[in-house]
Amino acid sequence: MNQVQSQPETEPAHATSAIEAQYSRGDLRARIIDALQAAGKSLDRLSINDLGLLDEFHLLGRAATTDLADLAAIQAEDHLLDIGAGLGGPARLLAQSYGCHMTTVDLSADYCETAEWLNSATGLSERITVVHADALRLPFPDGSFDVVWSQHAQMNIADKRRLYGEARRVLRDGGRLAVWDIIAGPVQPIHFPVPWADTPNISFLAQRDELRQLLQESGFEVVAWNDLTSQTIESLRAQMAGPAGPTGLQTYVPNFPTKTANLLLNLKEQRIRMLQAVFTCE
Ligand SMILES: C[S@@+](CC[C@H](N)C(=O)[O-])C[C@H]1O[C@@H](n2cnc3c(N)ncnc32)[C@H](O)[C@@H]1O
Numbered sequence: 001m002n003q004v005q006s007q008p009e010t011e012p013a014h015a016t017s018a019i020e021a022q023y024s025r026g027d028l029r030a031r032i033i034d035a036l037q038a039a040g041k042s043l044d045r046l047s048i049n050d051l052g053l054l055d056e057f058h059l060l061g062r063a064a065t066t067d068l069a070d071l072a073a074i075q076a077e078d079h080l081l082d083i084g085a086g087l088g089g090p091a092r093l094l095a096q097s098y099g100c101h102m103t104t105v106d107l108s109a110d111y112c113e114t115a116e117w118l119n120s121a122t123g124l125s126e127r128i129t130v131v132h133a134d135a136l137r138l139p140f141p142d143g144s145f146d147v148v149w150s151q152h153a154q155m156n157i158a159d160k161r162r163l164y165g166e167a168r169r170v171l172r173d174g175g176r177l178a179v180w181d182i183i184a185g186p187v188q189p190i191h192f193p194v195p196w197a198d199t200p201n202i203s204f205l206a207q208r209d210e211l212r213q214l215l216q217e218s219g220f221e222v223v224a225w226n227d228l229t230s231q232t233i234e235s236l237r238a239q240m241a242g243p244a245g246p247t248g249l250q251t252y253v254p255n256f257p258t259k260t261a262n263l264l265l266n267l268k269e270q271r272i273r274m275l276q277a278v279f280t281c282e
Contacts, residue, residue, distance in 0.1 A: 016107065016134065018202050019156050023086075024110035029117060031252050039246040046121040048092050052247035055089025055118075057195070058152040059232050059263070059274060064180050065090045065151070066097070071224050072178035072278045074098045078146040081105065081170060083135045083163075084153020088115035088128065094149075095127040103129045103145070105138065136162050143172040151180040155196045158204045160211070164218035168281055177220055177279040183208055185229075185270040191262040195253055205272065220279035228274040233267050240264065 025031065032054065036043060041050040048055060056062050074080070076099035082091050085104030088111075095102050106112050112132040119125045133139050135150075136159060148167040157163050167177055182196075184205035197203035206214070212225070240260060250256040266272040 015158070015202060020108050020110075022156070022197060022202060023108045025252055025254075026110070028110050028114045028252055032114070032118075035247045035251040041247075043121065046118075048089070048096055048122050048124075050247075051089060051092075051118065051122075052245060054247050054249055054251050055087065055092065057086045057089070057249060057253075058180060059182075060180075060228070060235055062093065063235075064276070065093050068149075068151070068178050068180050068276060068278070069094060069098065071276065072147060072149075072176050074100055074147065076100055079103070079144070080147040080149050081138075081140070081145040083138075083148060083150040083167065084156070085115065085130075086111050086153075088119060088130065090149070090151060091115075091128050092119060092122055092124050095124050096122075099127075101127055101129075103131060103140075105131045105133045105135060107132075107134055136166060138166045138170050140170045142169050144170045145175060146172060147176045147178060149178045152182060152196065154179070155182050155205055156202055160204070160206055160214055161218065164215055164220070168219045171281055173282060175281055176223070177215075177281070179275065179277050181275045181277075182272050183211060183275050185266075185273045187270045190266045190271040193255060193259050194262050194266065195249075195256075195259045198255075208273065208275070211275075215279060219281050221281065222277065223280055224276070224278040226276040228276050229267060232274045233264065236260070236264050236267065 053061055056065060058064055078100045080100055080102050082102060082104045085091055085106050088104050091102040091104045094100055109132050112130050116130045119128045135157060148171050154163060184207050192199055244250055
C-alpha cells in the first residue's frame with residue numbers, strides 16, 4: 001500500500017485527523033471477521049456477496065453502485081480512480097462485474113489496510129491498487145484515469161474547488177466523473193450524528209446550484225444530474241423496518257441506529273438531498 005501524502009495546504013491538520021478519527025477503528029478487521037463468522041461465511045473462500053451490506057458505505061447500497069456504473073457506461077478497458085473509497089466494496093464490485101482496473105484512495109490508513117485484506121480475501125488484489133492518500137493531493141500524474149468515481153466522501157471535504165480540480169487534473173481529456181453524494185437541502189442545519197460526521201466540524205454539505213456551478217468551473221460538463229431523494233427515503237424506510245443482518249454497517253460504524261435515524265429525519269425534513277451525477281470533460 002502506498003503511503004499517505006503530507007498534510008494538504010488547504011485543510012488544517014486538525015480537520016484531517018478529525019476525519020481519520022471519525023472512520024478509523026483499531027479493531028476493524030476483527031469486527032468484520034466476527035460478523036462474517038456469525039453469518040456462517042468461510043474466510044478461506046470469501047466472495048463479494050459474502051460481505052453483504054458492510055461492503056458499501058453509502059445510501060442505496062449495491063444498487064447505487066451498479067446504477068451509477070451503468071449511467072457512467074463503465075467498460076472493461078477503463079481505469080477508475082475511486083476517491084474516498086473506504087473499505088473498497090464498490091471497487092471490488094466494479095472490478096469483478098466490469099473487469100475494469102481500479103485505483104482507490106482513502107484518508108484512513110485503517111480503512112486502506114482493511115481494504116487490501118478484503119481485496120486479497122476475495123481474489124481481486126490484481127485488479128485493485130489501494131493508495132493511502134488525501135483527495136486534495138492526489139499522488140498521480142495528470143490524465144492518469146478514464147473515470148474518477150466518488151460516493152459519499154465529499155461531505156467531509158471543505159475545499160471542494162480543490163477536490164474537483166484534482167479530479168479533473170488526474171482525468172484524461174474526454175474522461176468521466178461519476179458521483180453519488182449527499183448535498184444540502186433547503187432546510188438547515190442538519191441533525192447530528194450522521195454516518196460521515198458525529199459533529200458539525202467535519203461536515204461540509206454543498207448547496208445544489210453552487211456545486212453544479214463549481215463543477216462546471218472545474219471543467220466538467222453535465223451528462224446526468226438526478227435527484228434520488230424520494231427513492232432513498234423509501235429504501236431507507238424499508239431497510240429500517242427489517243432486521244439488521246449480521247454483516248451490516250453496524251459492524252464497524254459506531255452508533256449506527258441513531259445515525260441512520262438521523263439520516264432519514266434529515267431526508268424527510270429536506271435538510272439533505274441525494275445526488276447521482278455523471279460529467280464529462282473536454
Ligand atoms: C462514508 S465513507 C464512503 C466509503 C465508500 N466511498 C463507499 O461508498 O463505500 C467516506 C470515506 O471518505 C474518506 N475520506 C474523507 N475525506 C477524505 C479525503 N480528504 N481524502 C480521502 N478520503 C477521504 C473517509 O476516510 C471514508 O472512508
